[in-house]
Amino acid sequence: MSAMRTLVRGGTVVSATGRRRADVLIEGERIVALLAGDDRGTTERAVGGDGEVDRVIDATGRYVLPGGVDVHTHLELPVSGTVSADDYTTGTRAALLGGTTTIVDYAGQDRGGGLLEGVERWRARAAGRTCGDHAFHLMVTDVRPDVLEEMADVVAAGVTSFKLFTAYPDTNYSDDGRILAAMQRCAELGATVMMHAENGIAIDVLRAQAIARGDTEPIHHLLTRPVSFEAEAVHRAVVLAEVAGCELVIVHISSADALAEAVAGRDRGLPVFAETCPQYLWLAIEDVPDGIDGARLVCSPPLRWRRDGHQDVLWDGIATGRVDVVGTDHCPFTWEDKLRGRGDFTRIPNGVGVIEHRLDLLHQGVVDGRLSLERFVEVACTAPARLAGLHPRKGEIAVGADADLVVYDPAATHRLSALTHHMAVDHSAFEGLEVTGRTETVLLRGRVVVEDGEHVGAPGDGREVPRGPNTLPMAEPGGG
């Protein structure tokens, strides 16, 4: 039996470099042809007559976008006695409904444990349960000589990036020596270092002091993680990466200062990449309510003061190429879980739910004139796929690529709310925010999984995508 054939017709196909009227022909899981949409003859000839296409999707008046790639998620993440609210099914379903067809989730090493066993544990959890495609990074929390050795096996297993933490001394932290050694190993392996950059050792002093003097509310979580401690850790990571010679991604950049440090590294010619997240673009300390309600907006790095201009600088950074990718750091917890932090902000599980809203929150930036439509596609789809080594299969509408497509209505408006979102969390960081632009139809490897804003797929539609090396890098591998 021949593969199913679908034609997405009449839309404006958007890429990182331009927008064009084009029809997209899909056979099985792949895009097999891009056809000049204004030339009916070509499309029809390529299609070979109506009977031969199984399905035609009319995208007239719509954007046809590459399926979004979210390179920063934490689904079913075990955190001190609980687990993040979205599991692999609810999380990837919400992602699909927001136009994200592939996520890269963070598997984790146990302290004392090995790396591959961590990857395998996460793989087992996700297998058969995701609604969209998925891949993994690996969080390394215990850098030992044997672990450095084992990193080669992890890369061979299709996990090509390792996350290190200058934060969280009790759980994930590595000291600068361990970070340097792991970075050197990544350089050898052509793997990428993902860095959570905050000076956790110093932050813990401020946290303990706050608690000791009775500053125990959620807002004190934010006030004890100063901008300068994020920027400092970025600076340090860049210095270590330069000595090691490795590629470095600073994840979830929340502040102008931290971005400036990453950019300074890039300006010296180093392969330093920057990720931010929609919460840092849209939310600020000014938005945090008094009292325990503030727990809703507790994440790390924390939100920053709007009055200090961080949001504007991050938006500008996206527009000008200083920010490379926008992930979500999606890691929501139920309100019940958040309430654990009543009377002690250090017990609030960290994280907000964003996976469903990433494209809409970025597209709103296009509507607001903060970035171009092409740049939106680049930071939400193409660059993340390249960074994560998922390209050329993911991230772009191109012949040979996986047929992950989003038919996006740029004019539809809707309001973000816990009442209507599909993430498994009973509150929203963006409650009430109205945005223009909406995911209408989604194809995952050629199959329609979202239709008119409804999920029509099923758990298990998703598959793990093996990752190659980062192809964003500036220099040709093997070059001088």
Next chain:
Amino acid sequence: MSAMRTLVRGGTVVSATGRRRADVLIEGERIVALLAGDDRGTTERAVGGDGEVDRVIDATGRYVLPGGVDVHTHLELPVSGTVSADDYTTGTRAALLGGTTTIVDYAGQDRGGGLLEGVERWRARAAGRTCGDHAFHLMVTDVRPDVLEEMADVVAAGVTSFKLFTAYPDTNYSDDGRILAAMQRCAELGATVMMHAENGIAIDVLRAQAIARGDTEPIHHLLTRPVSFEAEAVHRAVVLAEVAGCELVIVHISSADALAEAVAGRDRGLPVFAETCPQYLWLAIEDVPDGIDGARLVCSPPLRWRRDGHQDVLWDGIATGRVDVVGTDHCPFTWEDKLRGRGDFTRIPNGVGVIEHRLDLLHQGVVDGRLSLERFVEVACTAPARLAGLHPRKGEIAVGADADLVVYDPAATHRLSALTHHMAVDHSAFEGLEVTGRTETVLLRGRVVVEDGEHVGAPGDGREVPRGPNTLPMAEPGGG
């Protein structure tokens, strides 16, 4: 009669974001389909049977690149009693042979004259004589109130960028007030300012002093145009552009310092773009021979000291996105013309011949591991087309775009030399340099104009392409 149909088959199509096996189907002047090359059925079905394609070009083992776009040329440029060596025919033919299918040449206003009359004079010179496509910028050398008014007509006529000079007090210079006024007008019109940034007023003092003390050799041309005077002018231009609110392109950046100033503007969120040229990447003061022979390498801004690292910084800048485009500032003069400067370097006509070698000199950077293949395509083809408002017709292999294609052999080696090049100049700035990579076949709007490295087209093949606004900008037009 139906349009001619051509299939470029079996090659690796390279874009700014990736490389893929794909076949390209052309009908008439446009690309009508991109077809999964590994899926014979699709291509054949789209083609509709052998008989229906007029020509098949086998690109197996080759890159298929978008036709190169050179946004900085000076053909037949009148300069103090002579004219630059390449005319519109020889220059565009050499460009084609080097893989560049579109040039943007600089038309010029006469002092005392109007703008449109300058455009028309240049148009008349080029009409029917180019072998590849062409478009125009306009050099504004006399900013008057009526000239500011007339700028709107120039934009309406498809010339959407205006070049201003902080250099050349005797001919092209505008003072900061005139520059500001012209920039404000560009901001109103959505036009782009191209800036030759050197402090010409101060340079002229150094030049006069050098001549007065008997330092009259070509090398003194280079030594009297210090790096800091280029960087200063960039800094000043960025400040003026910020006040005016216009888009600014710093052309032919020759030094690390000048690039740093442009980047600093971008880092503040301003729409500042940077162009460099192959001569600044490959050549240096160290390469300038003693005596009159040095005249061969006299251009402005001048070459810089290799020992100061300028070349490395510029290459890094291309790789990391700080340099947006690579043009040529192609403006060679015959040896006879260069000899006018014997005994007085100020009389040497400025410029070198590069139009033919741009792609090869950049591809060599790919071979050397200085930048990725994708970035090469971006700075040589896609970004220039976007910057010059020629996209989506030019700069990318995409359905609906002009079928300007280069079949490029990445493994062929050849040696650059005045003996073999096709530019109408009897010496070469790159004499003897061996490069890997060679333009084999070139299609211009669907017609083969270069075949196995030989020009098979004719003067008049080229047409003027009307320009729209710069679409590289970071923010969506009309946005907040």
Next chain:
Amino acid sequence: MSAMRTLVRGGTVVSATGRRRADVLIEGERIVALLAGDDRGTTERAVGGDGEVDRVIDATGRYVLPGGVDVHTHLELPVSGTVSADDYTTGTRAALLGGTTTIVDYAGQDRGGGLLEGVERWRARAAGRTCGDHAFHLMVTDVRPDVLEEMADVVAAGVTSFKLFTAYPDTNYSDDGRILAAMQRCAELGATVMMHAENGIAIDVLRAQAIARGDTEPIHHLLTRPVSFEAEAVHRAVVLAEVAGCELVIVHISSADALAEAVAGRDRGLPVFAETCPQYLWLAIEDVPDGIDGARLVCSPPLRWRRDGHQDVLWDGIATGRVDVVGTDHCPFTWEDKLRGRGDFTRIPNGVGVIEHRLDLLHQGVVDGRLSLERFVEVACTAPARLAGLHPRKGEIAVGADADLVVYDPAATHRLSALTHHMAVDHSAFEGLEVTGRTETVLLRGRVVVEDGEHVGAPGDGREVPRGPNTLPMAEPGGG
């Protein structure tokens, strides 16, 4: 007849490096001994018995400061049909009453005229009319080859600094070539360049546009001289001075951005010095009243926005050594003169009256904890004297130096007001500001000229002080 002998007894002598209990013995015009104040025997033995001292001034509970040195004044300055309000008598009397015993006034060259004739004209005006000592800089407004030659004569005549303007195209402006040539000449002569740094050519475009659109109020004077145009001019001046190899003083720095550019030069090891003025420390755009009343605060560079933090940065700059000296740019005009600008801000004569308040306004910074007492003395007395080549005679309480002393009451409070000040101007930029600290007694070359806050000297007390080279410079003259 033996010289008059005076003993200033019991005070705290303050220098740039410390404060000490010490008695000061004066013989004639010079300080001849500093005596350990806590050792009565020494003082008495040095004095040689009561009968031998003509006068004892009790400074118990007071600071004994070096007489202030104001290196930036414009007395009797002719400006488009009028003249600045303070003449050499009223201006220097007000200065004395505020603790400033020496001023350096700006003589000026006429366009078309020579340099020495300008110096002589100013000298003639001041001769026999000043109440305190004075010296001159020279404003060069017409850089011609013969003028470059004549600069040597000016230096020989004891005027060792030349002011150049990037502002005021109609009157004082020099283009970058003239500036470079004058700087080169200063480098040869060991003279110092004083730079009024604002991009006047570009500013004039904004001014004309403002008038054209009806923005004619005083506030528009401030709004058409953007911070970036000051910083740009500083940047440019530093670049030119680096090429010329001369010492450069950026005068009356008004903004954080301009200071940053000067500091960047110093950080590269260049002899760049920074002056600011009390008005930029204390006043801001927020203080400018609506309508014509704003004319009171019109000066150039203009006041800046307090909300942008300029004042804080300038205070910090003084404290940390990035600002070297604080002058006044004293140049007030009567209210009648200011009213010329009704309906056209470009006709408002520029300048405010500050000469009397400089020490008090800086001492208030000490009271507010913004700078140390020693640093106050350094920027108000010692460093200006060194910068102007008046040291070791002026600027420090030391044996052999001129006995210019201020007995200063650090605890007295008073309110600045046009009702009480002694400057010949009928309004005050600081009206109503209360400050702590007051000049009580002033000695000029050994003679008491202010006693309990009253002037007891007479016009003609002052003499011109010949100037030597700047001795602030970092490197030893004649060194490598």
Next chain:
Amino acid sequence: MSAMRTLVRGGTVVSATGRRRADVLIEGERIVALLAGDDRGTTERAVGGDGEVDRVIDATGRYVLPGGVDVHTHLELPVSGTVSADDYTTGTRAALLGGTTTIVDYAGQDRGGGLLEGVERWRARAAGRTCGDHAFHLMVTDVRPDVLEEMADVVAAGVTSFKLFTAYPDTNYSDDGRILAAMQRCAELGATVMMHAENGIAIDVLRAQAIARGDTEPIHHLLTRPVSFEAEAVHRAVVLAEVAGCELVIVHISSADALAEAVAGRDRGLPVFAETCPQYLWLAIEDVPDGIDGARLVCSPPLRWRRDGHQDVLWDGIATGRVDVVGTDHCPFTWEDKLRGRGDFTRIPNGVGVIEHRLDLLHQGVVDGRLSLERFVEVACTAPARLAGLHPRKGEIAVGADADLVVYDPAATHRLSALTHHMAVDHSAFEGLEVTGRTETVLLRGRVVVEDGEHVGAPGDGREVPRGPNTLPMAEPGGG
């Protein structure tokens, strides 16, 4: 019995701000009068007749300098089984012979031990054995809650600065949390933090790797401590100090990059001070001999590449005020001790002998035109005394100050060598270097202790000087 009276006559007294002919009258331990040298009557009257002065020192043709203050020494420092070569007697005698009359030595806390017990142990060692005056900093190597408490007692005991280390994980290192807590405590106490800034944790990885691969020579000590790891640690220390609100001194800055980070802090208005040492000004990696001989030049931070311009930047930094003080980090070891590192550079005891040469090596900078004579006095005498809270007693020739004077012959030349120096070490880092300028006579609190270059005092001449707070700070204590 009346105090001994000495007159230093006919010399040029040099201060941080100027040089003047003046006579200095000493009574007992203090300077009681500065007298105009050109006015015989004053001096004689003050002296009160020949009979009343016990001694007259003729300083004609000489500089009279304040006794030098070396704020960074390690005498008798126990280091892994040995002790630094100079004890309190030989070290302070060598210091005196080089014009340094006061040292500030680093007392140390034992890990697990208390602070005061460290101070007392060091005090006991020094008591009665020094030839010049001394004071102490305290190295804190074990930041515990009780230790933070005890810091107040240390300040009360006259030790007002605490040294912390980001280097030496095995012995002295504190993590960023401990550093932050100690800094906060210093801010409360008005104490100063002295920081050894190198990323020791990361350096140890490089060291272990070097040893593992057989790179065991002394040169590998230098190559495993990269410049960027020093600059990084400075950057981090500044960030931590900013959050803590404390004064910070970066000690022994060895590189341009590290200085730039300290300056960047100062430029933000922070009280960050910079110390460098003569070895970093004069020596470089290029000077390190092959093989074990290189051990002679092993110190931390290490010498840097001359070719990278570090020396020039440090000299410029001294001249322009970016470097505040020049100490020595004097910590020599005998050749026998250095040989412990044969076959394993990590076993070489770190340090060079400089205490005797500091003034001469800086004065040579004056001779070479690198800094002014006044600035030399400032960085070698006045600023160190202020920084260490020894001013106004030390660091300046002023009435009321301790009569610590150096009669310095600016024209005498001599050659530095282990054969002639007085430090207790059998090799010299500066072997064979000829310098111009020589300490002739030294007075310590009014007594001649060096006469014509010979030590004429005895162990026990020196006393400990209680320290107050740093008075270099920019803002007035208690201010806003």
